[in-house]
Amino acid sequence: MAIINDFEYHKPKDINETLHLLAELNGKAKILAGGTDLIVHLKEELAKTENLIDIKGITDLNKIEISQDNIFIGAGVTFTDIIESQKLKEKLPILWEASEKVASVGIRNRATIVGNICSAVPSLDSAPALLVYDAEILVQNKTGKRTISIHDWFAGPKKTILKPDELVIAIKIPIFQHAGVYEKLGRYKGEDLAQAGIGIFVDASRNYRFAYCAVGPIPKRMKTLEDFLDNKEISDKLLEEAAELIPAEISPISDIRSSKEYRIHMMKIMFKRGLQKSVVLLKGGRS
Amino acid sequence: MKKITLKLNNELRSVYVEPEEILLDVLREKLGVKSPKCGCDRGDCGACAVLLNGKSVRSCLVLAIETDGQEIITVEGISKDGLSKVQNTLLDKNAFQCGFCAPGMIISTTELIEKNPHPNLEEIKEALSGNLCRCTGYLPILESVQEATEEGHHE
Numbered sequence: 001m002a003i004i005n006d007f008e009y010h011k012p013k014d015i016n017e018t019l020h021l022l023a024e025l026n027g028k029a030k031i032l033a034g035g036t037d038l039i040v041h042l043k044e045e046l047a048k049t050e051n052l053i054d055i056k057g058i059t060d061l062n063k064i065e066i067s068q069d070n071i072f073i074g075a076g077v078t079f080t081d082i083i084e085s086q087k088l089k090e091k092l093p094i095l096w097e098a099s100e101k102v103a104s105v106g107i108r109n110r111a112t113i114v115g116n117i118c119s120a121v122p123s124l125d126s127a128p129a130l131l132v133y134d135a136e137i138l139v140q141n142k143t144g145k146r147t148i149s150i151h152d153w154f155a156g157p158k159k160t161i162l163k164p165d166e167l168v169i170a171i172k173i174p175i176f177q178h179a180g181v182y183e184k185l186g187r188y189k190g191e192d193l194a195q196a197g198i199g200i201f202v203d204a205s206r207n208y209r210f211a212y213c214a215v216g217p218i219p220k221r222m223k224t225l226e227d228f229l230d231n232k233e234i235s236d237k238l239l240e241e242a243a244e245l246i247p248a249e250i251s252p253i254s255d256i257r258s259s260k261e262y263r264i265h266m267m268k269i270m271f272k273r274g275l276q277k278s279v280v281l282l283k284g285g286r287s
Numbered sequence: 288m289k290k291i292t293l294k295l296n297n298e299l300r301s302v303y304v305e306p307e308e309i310l311l312d313v314l315r316e317k318l319g320v321k322s323p324k325c326g327c328d329r330g331d332c333g334a335c336a337v338l339l340n341g342k343s344v345r346s347c348l349v350l351a352i353e354t355d356g357q358e359i360i361t362v363e364g365i366s367k368d369g370l371s372k373v374q375n376t377l378l379d380k381n382a383f384q385c386g387f388c389a390p391g392m393i394i395s396t397t398e399l400i401e402k403n404p405h406p407n408l409e410e411i412k413e414a415l416s417g418n419l420c421r422c423t424g425y426l427p428i429l430e431s432v433q434e435a436t437e438e439g440h441h442e
Contacts, residue, residue, distance in 0.1 A: 001328050001347075002309060009289075009306035009352050032353075039309075039348045040329045052306065054353060080342070104417025105395065107330060109342040110349075 003042045011054045015061070015140065018053060018167055023142040025051050027164035032056075033076060034110040036103075037119040061169065064088065072138075072170045079108035079116075091175055093281075094199050095129035098182040102126070103192075114168045117153065120160050120218070121193070127154075127219035128199025129182055131211035136172045141165045147172070154218035178203045179281035183270040187257065195258040196267050200274040202282050206231045210271070215252040215263050222249040225271075234279050242275075243268040291355035295320065296364030304351040311335045313351035314361070322362035322390040326419070333391035333418035337361050343398045362390045365397055373400070376435035377428070384422035391418040396432050405438045 010029075012018040022029060029051035032038055041047035055061055055076060062076035066087055073082070082088055082099040089096045102108055102116070102125045116126045117137070127150075135150040139162065148161065150171075155161050162168065180201040186192035194214040201209035208229045210222040225245050232238060252263035280286070288303040295318060302317050314320045314337070323346050326334035335347040338360040365371055370378070373396050383389045392415060399406055399414035406414065411432050420428065 001325075002312060003307035005307070007306055009350070032350075035350070035353075036330055036345070036348050039350065042307075043309075043328070052350075056353070103330075104333070105398070105414055106333060106336050106343045106345050106417050109339075110344050 001043055003039075004045065005042070005048050007042075007049050008051045009054065010051060011057050014058055015167070015169065018055060018058065019140060019142045019165075021051075021053055022165045022167060025053075029053050029164075031118075031167065033112040033115045034078060036107050036111040037115065037121075055167075065170075066091070066175075069175055071173045071175060073113055073173070074170045075114040075168050076112060077114070078110060078112050080105070082113065083108065092129070092133065092173060093178075094132060094180040094182050094201060095126065095173070098125045098129045098184075098197075098199065101182065101184045101186075114171060117150075117171070118160060118162065118168065120154055120158050122157050122217055122219065123193040123195075123197070123214035124219065125182070125184065125194060125197060125213065127213045128197055128211040130171065130173070131219060131221050132180065132199045132201035132209040133173045133176075135174075138169045138172055139166045140169050141167070145169075151221070157217050176203060180278050181274045181281070183274040185258075185263075185266050185270060193257065196252070196263045196270065198267060198270050198274055200271070200278045202275070202278045204282065206233070208275075212250055212267070215250040215267055217251070222246070224249055234275060239272045239275065243272055246271055289352060289355075291352060293354050293356065294358040296360055296367060302351075306350065306352050308351045309347060310337075310349040310351045310354055310359075311346040314346060314359075320361050320363055324387055324390060326387065331417075331419070332388075333395065334388055336391040336394040336418070338394060338398060341398070341401065343394050362393050365393065371397070373397070373432060373435040376431045380427055380431045380434070382423065382427040382431040383420075388418055388420040392420070392428055399432075400436060405436055406432075408433060411436075 030049040032052045032054045061074040063074045065072040079099040079102045113126050116124050130150045137148045137153055139146050153160055178201050182199050184194050185196040196215050197213040199211045208226055210225050213219040229242055246268050247264050252260045254260045290303050292301045304313055311323055314323055323337050324334040326332035328347050330345040330348045335345055336343045337346045340358050395415050
């Protein structure tokens with residue numbers, strides 16, 4: 001099926017050219033990276049644009065950079081690139097696990113993590129990890145740069161606070177010693193969007209961080225749960241008590257993928273299972 | 288219309304395309320390559336998979352114009368000099384029924400073997416998981432890939 005609405009295709013060579021194009025086209029352009037969401041939306045007329053700016057030719061955006069304290073993932077980096085990085089597997093295990101659980105190989109080869117957060121569907125697999133890592137989004141337009149916390153990034157389902165003339169350059173993730181998991185509930189392995197997802201982060205000083213996707217309009221941290229568990233040793237009894245806080249933290253809907261009740265039920269189970277696994281991983285064991 | 292040039296199954300090919308034309312349509316309708324199929328048309332089923340610079344992608348989610356200067360391999364390219372080992376095993380074991388998913392399965396398997404010549408069953412399942420088959424229940428396909436990639440397997 002072809003795309004019905006005509007558009008012009010631009011392939012800038014560098015970031016500067018892209019920013020000028022964005023300014024010049026004044027809101028009448030969309031950025032094309034992997035296209036695994038955007039092309040479907042254009043075909044199904046959920047999105048329209050007069051201009052597509054393909055950023056895949058910009059080598060500066062295709063890099064994963066690791067400094068002493070931070071990791072930078074460029075806007076052209078695909079989920080396959082993340083999975084193939086041994087360094088990211090070591091340093092950002094929650095994000096690495098989430099990347100592996102995105103759709104299937106043929107999608108991961110093309111889809112970018114920055115595209116994932118720009119599409120901002122409530123079920124996005126990369127968000128729980130980015131939220132527990134306190135990631136920041138590095139953004140640029142023709143006149144300057146700004147940094148947006150992942151906690152402020154999502155404005156609603158499929159909406160972000162990115163302005164039309166801005167380009168995401170990279171995601172910046174601070175490096176911490178930690179362990180953790182991403183638990184995803186899907187109907188089948190392969191293509192399915194998450195019915196529910198939870199990212200779990202633990203560290204040696206008993207800091208606990210939790211974030212969800214697919215069980216609320218935007219992905220979010222679960223602060224009540226974090227405060228309740230803060231600095232406590234995890235026991236079976238404590239896990240049961242904590243799990244009872246989950247229904248108040250999330251606001252799932254019933255849709256084609258599952259009912260609200262099932263999502264709440266499974267979030268409690270995934271929380272308990274995931275936290276137990278994370279504690280084992282923190283002590284150097286295998287999940 | 289813009290002229291694009293790509294390396295398709297090891298041959299340089301040029302074709303005129305509109306920006307909104309989808310790679311799958313251009314391959315089938317303008318370049319005469321019929322192995323990629325249109326199943327779901329939204330990236331879910333895998334029937335349109337091709338190798339783009341060695342990596343499997345959904346050609347229904349790629350604009351033809353994006354592939355200017357790139358390299359594409361389809362099943363026609365894989366079997367240019369005769370069927371591959373995996374293709375022969377799939378044939379021997381009668382692994383497909385209608386065959387609509389076969390090109391996607393073969394593309395995914397080819398990509399897998401390139402990275403991992405002797406995958407275990409879990410790795411095979413993971414690599415093929417984005418390819419939907421409505422006939423076979425997958426077992427004969429998985430068994431064929433397993434047999435063809437076993438260590439010490441001879442043709």
